[in-house]
Amino acid sequence: MAICEMRGVVKHYKQVTALNKFDMEVREGEILGLLGPNGSGKTTAINCLLGLLKYDGGEITVLDQAPASRDPGLKRRIGLVPSDLAYFEELSVIDNISYFAGLYETNKREQKRMTGYAVDFAGLGKYRKFPAKKLSGGLKRRLNIACGIVHSPEFLVLDEPTLALDAQSRKYVLNGVRELNRQGTTVLYTTHYLEEAQELCDRIVIIDEGHNMATGTLPELIGLIDAEESVHIELPCGEKEAELLERVRSLDGVVDLFAHNGRVTVKLAPPGHHLAALIESLRLWDIAYSTISSELPTLNEVFLSLTGKALRE
Amino acid sequence: MGQFGSHLKLLGKMTLKNKSSLFWVFVYPLLLVTMMSIAFRGAGMKLQPIPVAAEQGFYYTVFLENIDMLDLTVMDSHEAEKALREGKVAGYFRADGVLIIREDSSESRILGEIGDELKRAAAAGRQGINPDFSTQYVSIAEQEADLLFDILSMTVAMFTLYAYFSGIGMIDLLQANLSPLAARLSTTPLSRLSFLTAGTLINTCLSFLEMILVALYLKFIWGINFLSDLPRTLLLFLAACFFGVAVGLFVGSSNKLSTKAKIPLGISIMLVLGAFGGMMGAELRLYLDRHLPWLNRGNPVNLIGRLLYRLNALSSTREYTAGILILVFGALVLSLSSLLFLQRRQFKSL
Numbered sequence: 001m002a003i004c005e006m007r008g009v010v011k012h013y014k015q016v017t018a019l020n021k022f023d024m025e026v027r028e029g030e031i032l033g034l035l036g037p038n039g040s041g042k043t044t045a046i047n048c049l050l051g052l053l054k055y056d057g058g059e060i061t062v063l064d065q066a067p068a069s070r071d072p073g074l075k076r077r078i079g080l081v082p083s084d085l086a087y088f089e090e091l092s093v094i095d096n097i098s099y100f101a102g103l104y105e106t107n108k109r110e111q112k113r114m115t116g117y118a119v120d121f122a123g124l125g126k127y128r129k130f131p132a133k134k135l136s137g138g139l140k141r142r143l144n145i146a147c148g149i150v151h152s153p154e155f156l157v158l159d160e161p162t163l164a165l166d167a168q169s170r171k172y173v174l175n176g177v178r179e180l181n182r183q184g185t186t187v188l189y190t191t192h193y194l195e196e197a198q199e200l201c202d203r204i205v206i207i208d209e210g211h212n213m214a215t216g217t218l219p220e221l222i223g224l225i226d227a228e229e230s231v232h233i234e235l236p237c238g239e240k241e242a243e244l245l246e247r248v249r250s251l252d253g254v255v256d257l258f259a260h261n262g263r264v265t266v267k268l269a270p271p272g273h274h275l276a277a278l279i280e281s282l283r284l285w286d287i288a289y290s291t292i293s294s295e296l297p298t299l300n301e302v303f304l305s306l307t308g309k310a311l312r313e
Numbered sequence: 314m315g316q317f318g319s320h321l322k323l324l325g326k327m328t329l330k331n332k333s334s335l336f337w338v339f340v341y342p343l344l345l346v347t348m349m350s351i352a353f354r355g356a357g358m359k360l361q362p363i364p365v366a367a368e369q370g371f372y373y374t375v376f377l378e379n380i381d382m383l384d385l386t387v388m389d390s391h392e393a394e395k396a397l398r399e400g401k402v403a404g405y406f407r408a409d410g411v412l413i414i415r416e417d418s419s420e421s422r423i424l425g426e427i428g429d430e431l432k433r434a435a436a437a438g439r440q441g442i443n444p445d446f447s448t449q450y451v452s453i454a455e456q457e458a459d460l461l462f463d464i465l466s467m468t469v470a471m472f473t474l475y476a477y478f479s480g481i482g483m484i485d486l487l488q489a490n491l492s493p494l495a496a497r498l499s500t501t502p503l504s505r506l507s508f509l510t511a512g513t514l515i516n517t518c519l520s521f522l523e524m525i526l527v528a529l530y531l532k533f534i535w536g537i538n539f540l541s542d543l544p545r546t547l548l549l550f551l552a553a554c555f556f557g558v559a560v561g562l563f564v565g566s567s568n569k570l571s572t573k574a575k576i577p578l579g580i581s582i583m584l585v586l587g588a589f590g591g592m593m594g595a596e597l598r599l600y601l602d603r604h605l606p607w608l609n610r611g612n613p614v615n616l617i618g619r620l621l622y623r624l625n626a627l628s629s630t631r632e633y634t635a636g637i638l639i640l641v642f643g644a645l646v647l648s649l650s651s652l653l654f655l656q657r658r659q660f661k662s663l
Binding site for chain 1: 663
């Protein structure tokens with residue numbers, strides 16, 4: 001079931017087309033990654049979806065309602081973690097989170113429970129009384145997330161939540177998003193970091209110049225392009241290198257083959273995942289190896305193939 | 314209480330924890346009135362009884378003699394005109410009720426007010442006659458005059474409207490195209506009416522406290538009493554601060570300017586309105602009163618300043634009720650208009 005749908009959405013900023021017949025569907029219970037470089041239209045898509053931006057064409061439904069709906073009930077079901085830090089700088093961590101809790105719940109006891117949950121979730125227990133403006137960059141990001149998840153939304157939109165974060169804080173955030181998803185929250189996660197999309201998302205939408213270039217799981221996306229799988233075989237002291245080259249050359253799907261310093265690299269035609277078959281062949285040929293590894297095409301190669309440019313250009 | 318309590322708590326804490334806002338609210342007005350007091354007091358501007366003449370036969374001579382701030386001399390019309398020309402008196406009341414005053418003197422306002430009071434009393438038939446108490450301004454000569462109270466009335470009036478900035482600040486938190494936090498809050502079930510009501514209450518009270526502080530400072534440090542009619546002055550402060558917040562809400566929500574542009578715009582407008590009202594001296598105000606009288610009629614700084622002046626310098630309540638009603642009604646209209654503008658939730662760009 002779709003939690004949110006965008007169909008043929010068009011958005012212009014004067015002469016610039018930010019969304020060009022953009023389609024996207026977020027399914028219940030999934031983490032959908034919206035992957036694209038800066039300026040590709042990710043935030044515009046989110047702002048249209050949340051009813052903050054007017055759009056010039058197409059249709060959007062969120063939880064079966066129009067995005068501009070003023071129904072407070074709809075807003076209670078949605079959470080937003082914007083890419084900009086958006087909380088009250090002057091207030092303490094606990095005051096910020098409890099204020100956001102108060103927007104969703106009038107019962108004081110329930111507000112307190114929600115606040116405690118968000119503080120624990122974001123790992124801000126030690127910083128409850130800290131003024132928000134004095135937190136480190138990583139802790140500020142966590143507070144930004146805590147304010148967005150305090151009401152345990154059914155549908156959570158995270159817009160580049162790990163922007164400019166160190167590795168440790170990034171890991172903390174990704175684990176938190178996974179945990180929320182396990183608890184039943186559907187997540188729309190925008191990023192321009194390939195690794196995050198690969199690691200976190202069930203499905204990925206690749207957006208470029210406001211257009212949906214491709215949607216699918218990682219293997220589905222990789223399957224869209226004609227990229228070879230590379231298998232590297234390390235032989236102990238270069239033993240049987242000539243025999244190995246001879247035998248592998250006769251296998252189906254081998255596109256290229258070369259050896260260097262006892263390391264044989266085999267290029268295999270798509271679709272990938274030839275590793276298991278190759279290991280079985282080596283066992284039958286009685287050729288020993290010290291290590292064997294497979295290198296599948298990456299999301300970056302997918303992106304490069306679909307858009308003609310690398311993600312970080 | 315619901316969200317209202319949360320908003321009150323939030324906005325109260327935000328204001329008290331924001332050092333910059335505390336400076337502008339509480340410290341800056343004291344600094345400015347101190348500077349103005351020093352600058353204008355140095356020019357010999359202590360309030361002295363105003364020398365004034367009344368022509369023999371003027372019906373209200375006894376009444377004028379009982380006004381402490383007037384130094385009244387009864388003389389014939391030739392002597393009175395000569396005294397006026399020579400600057401020995403600031404004005405004279407002719408027997409037919411016409412008040413002749415020097416247009417370039419700061420006492421002109423006081424005498425004008427007194428003339429108007431007499432006219433009002435006469436119109437009410439209290440004295441049984443109805444003379445023509447029209448005021449004629451005559452230009453005679455330059456004169457240094459007692460401006461301090463007059464100038465400070467306009468300055469204090471301008472401070473009451475500083476609540477404008479808090480109104481702008483509230484809109485900055487509510488209108489999605491103005492700040493990331495406002496965009497975020499727009500996606501929550503925040504009640505704008507509740508937020509605006511709480512914010513208006515907090516900020517009006519805060520500005521009201523500021524005005525009391527300024528008035529106490531002027532009274533006890535500088536001996537300038539803006540609290541001589543305490544209840545009416547406090548009510549005027551309250552209405553003016555409410556009006557100031559409402560102007561901020563209206564300007565904040567009604568146009569596409571950024572918050573960064575609205576703040577200097579507000580400062581400039583208030584300074585100009587203050588100057589039109591006489592904050593920089595009486596000359597500009599007198600010029601406008603003669604040539605563009607409509608300009609100061611719609612000038613809120615002038616309205617508040619004149620009411621303050623009348624209440625505390627002249628013990629006059631003329632136009633007081635009407636002034637309070639204008640401020641409160643205006644504030645309500647502006648606040649409700651802002652609420653209507655805030656119904657716009659979607660923007661062409663953020």
